[in-house]
Amino acid sequence: MQYIKYIGGVIAVAVMGFFGYYYYKYQNVDIANAEIKKQAVDVAAEQTGSSYKDGAYSSEGSYQSPSGQEKLSIDIILANNIITSVKFTGLATDRTSKMWQDKFASGLNTAIVGKKISDVNLDNVNGSSLTPIGFNVALAKIKSQAKS
Numbered sequence: 001m002q003y004i005k006y007i008g009g010v011i012a013v014a015v016m017g018f019f020g021y022y023y024y025k026y027q028n029v030d031i032a033n034a035e036i037k038k039q040a041v042d043v044a045a046e047q048t049g050s051s052y053k054d055g056a057y058s059s060e061g062s063y064q065s066p067s068g069q070e071k072l073s074i075d076i077i078l079a080n081n082i083i084t085s086v087k088f089t090g091l092a093t094d095r096t097s098k099m100w101q102d103k104f105a106s107g108l109n110t111a112i113v114g115k116k117i118s119d120v121n122l123d124n125v126n127g128s129s130l131t132p133i134g135f136n137v138a139l140a141k142i143k144s145q146a147k148s
Contacts, residue, residue, distance in 0.1 A: 051081060052078055052081050052117055052118075052146040053078070053146050053147075054079050055077070055146065056077050056078075057075070057078065057142040057145055058073065058074070058142075059073070059138040059139070059142045060072065060073045060091075061073075061074070061133075061135055061136070061138030061141070062134050062137065063131070063133040063134035065092075065094065065096075065097045065130050067094035067096065067097060068093075068094065070094065070097045070131075070134065071091040071134065072088065072089065072090055072091055072101060072131065072135065072138065073088075073089040073091060073138070074086060074135065074139065075087040076117075076142055078117060078146055081116050081118065082114065082115065082116060082117070083113055083114070083117055083120065084114075085113065086108055086112055088104070088108050090102060090104075090105060090131075097130075100127075100128040100130065103125075103126040103128050104125045104126060104128035104135070107125045107126040108125060111125050117142075117143060118143075120139060122135055122136060
């Protein structure tokens, strides 16, 4: 009977530790992504009203997912401050992150092609809410490269 109390206590502590770990892990993801978003927004705000040079641009971005740091790459063609073409390459290493990057990629053209580069700041594409963070980081780098 005494062993049952000890086993129950051990199980309770293990469950609390498990939930504590995941709470801590997701808190860190939110904090890391908030900082990444802030940096991208600061760059975008700095560039509002800017004119951008026509051309082809490439950049990489990253974001923090529950499984760790994930990366992506974008290629954009600009003409008269308008995004005329985009190519997205997901570089995720985690299976779930890859799935979300694929969903993001399938809706990206609709979300940005034909729009002014200064107006593009994505927060959710096809249910993907973390991949746009990395995209916005990469886009901010392109805006800096293309600024006239």
